[in-house]
Amino acid sequence: MPPFPLSRYRFESKVTVSMNLPEYAGSALRGAFGHALRGLACVTRSKTCQGCMLAASCTYTAIFEPQKPEGKTFAISTPPVPYIIEPPQWGERRYETGNSFEFHFTLIGHSTRHMGIIILAWQRALMRGIGAGDGTASLEAIHHCVPEGEIMIWNGGAIRGHDHSISLLDEPMASPLSLEFLTPLRLQENGHALPPSRIAARPLLMALVRRASLLAEYYANGPLFTSEEFTRLAEVAQKIDVKKDLRWRDWTRHSLRQKRTMQLGGAIGYITLHGDVFPFRDALRLGEWLHVGKEASFGLGQYRIIQA
Numbered sequence: 001m002p003p004f005p006l007s008r009y010r011f012e013s014k015v016t017v018s019m020n021l022p023e024y025a026g027s028a029l030r031g032a033f034g035h036a037l038r039g040l041a042c043v044t045r046s047k048t049c050q051g052c053m054l055a056a057s058c059t060y061t062a063i064f065e066p067q068k069p070e071g072k073t074f075a076i077s078t079p080p081v082p083y084i085i086e087p088p089q090w091g092e093r094r095y096e097t098g099n100s101f102e103f104h105f106t107l108i109g110h111s112t113r114h115m116g117i118i119i120l121a122w123q124r125a126l127m128r129g130i131g132a133g134d135g136t137a138s139l140e141a142i143h144h145c146v147p148e149g150e151i152m153i154w155n156g157g158a159i160r161g162h163d164h165s166i167s168l169l170d171e172p173m174a175s176p177l178s179l180e181f182l183t184p185l186r187l188q189e190n191g192h193a194l195p196p197s198r199i200a201a202r203p204l205l206m207a208l209v210r211r212a213s214l215l216a217e218y219y220a221n222g223p224l225f226t227s228e229e230f231t232r233l234a235e236v237a238q239k240i241d242v243k244k245d246l247r248w249r250d251w252t253r254h255s256l257r258q259k260r261t262m263q264l265g266g267a268i269g270y271i272t273l274h275g276d277v278f279p280f281r282d283a284l285r286l287g288e289w290l291h292v293g294k295e296a297s298f299g300l301g302q303y304r305i306i307q308a
Contacts, residue, residue, distance in 0.1 A: 003165035004212075005220045006289055008106040010143040010150065013126055019095040019135025024183075024251050025087035026298035029103060032125035033085070034064045040121055059114050066218070080211065082111035082219045084291055086299045090183070101126075101137050104145070106289060109219025112164040119154060166289065173281040175240075177273045178306040184249050184266025185301050186294035193294065196246035196267045202237040204271065208283040208292050209233055215290065224282070233279055240275030266293070266300060 022028055041060035046052055055061045066079040086104035095101050105122075107115070119142065126137040142154040144162045153160040186193040187203050194203065209225060217223040225233070250265035277284070284305060293301035 003163075004216070004286060005109045005112070005165050006106065006286075007112050007162070007164045008104060008145040008166075008289060009153075010102060010104050010145055011122060011139065012141045012143065013101045013137040013139045015095045015097055015099045015101050015135065015137045016127075017129075017134055017136045018097055019101065019129070019131055019137060020133050021088065021093050021095070021131045023092050024090060024299075025103075025131065026085055026183075026295075026300070028131050029085050029087055029125075030298040032128065032130050033121055034060075036125040036128065037064055037118070037121040040117055040124065059117050063111055063114055063118065076214070079218050080214050081297045082108040082215065084289075084297055084299065086302065095135065095137075107164075108215050108290070111219055115159055119159070173278055173284070173307065175274050175277050176243075177277050177284070179271045179273070179284075179303045180306055181246075181266075181268045181271070181301070181303045183291075183300050183302040184251070184264070184268055185292065185303075186264070186266040187292075188294050193264075193266055196244060196248060196269075199242070199244065199246065199267060199271065201240035201242050201273055201275070202234065204242075204292070205237040205240070205273075205280050205283070206230075206234055208280065208287045211290055211292055211296070212283050212286045236276055236279055240273055240277065243272040243274065245270040264295070270306075 038060045041058055044052060044054060049055050049058070049061050049065050049067070052058070052061075055067050061067055063083060064081065066081060068077060068079060084104075084106040086106070088101075088103060107118070119139070123139045126139055129136050140155065141152055143150040144153045146163075146166065151160075151162060153162050185199070185204075187199060187207055188194070189198075189203070209230065213224040213230075246267040246269040248265055249268050250263060252261060252263055288304060290296065291299065291301040292303070295301070
């Protein structure tokens with residue numbers, strides 16, 4: 001496939017006041033980022049973005065709370081957000097003053113044009129604190145991640161120009177193919193996450209296809225797949241078998257917006273696909289960057305491909 005409009009960055013910061021992170025920091029990072037971005041972008045100071053006359057031109061809604069475009073007929077009520085936060089590896093930890101604190105942040109499509117205010121929002125979020133207590137950090141540098149390595153694009157001054165797309169390697173992809181899920185996979189059915197015993201090839205592969213196509217439709221040059229291709233891919237996926245080595249992993253997050261604590265979980269481990277995986281090669285490779293399933297925006301559903 002042609003280059004996909006996507007940029008993944010490694011944010012490098014230095015802890016200025018000792019920081020305590022929860023078991024999984026993706027939700028905490030997203031909350032801090034959203035709060036800081038809204039503070040910078042919102043000029044009306046309304047409690048909600050619904051009905052705001054400036055929503056169509058606001059950076060906050062463009063990035064953090066996208067609105068369904070008027071006059072469009074989409075199959076979903078809420079557009080996917082054009083970012084993915086990948087926090088440090090799983091496990092509660094304490095960062096002492098002077099320690100390095102790093103995480104990854106991905107932007108999709110034309111959302112990259114907001115990079116300046118996004119950097120300011122992350123600076124503010126880190127200075128205000130992440131996680132429990134009063135821990136803070138200072139943003140030091142941002143590196144653009146590409147298949148060949150990294151390029152530093154910011155270290156306190158102007159943002160250096162770079163290519164906001166990735167070219168997926170045109171390597172052969174054949175069965176069997178394994179996916180190692182590094183963070184919990186939440187494939188939902190009727191509002192509930194599927195347990196490992198009910199995860200199959202069709203819901204997984206079609207979730208990958210749907211997510212990549214929707215992100216391209218909202219933030220790039222249109223959907224990646226036609227309705228006819230969706231139907232054909234669903235038929236192919238139905239014939240693919242899976243072998244699983246999965247276990248369930250629970251974790252707790254507190255939502256400031258919903259003012260409640262939620263127990264979330266998902267499947268981690270290995271899924272091996274046996275069958276005609278070649279038609280899904282682009283969606284599978286994009287999924288390594290875009291993640292898959294519920295709550296992908298703060299890092300869930302992250303996997304890596306292991307080609308047998």
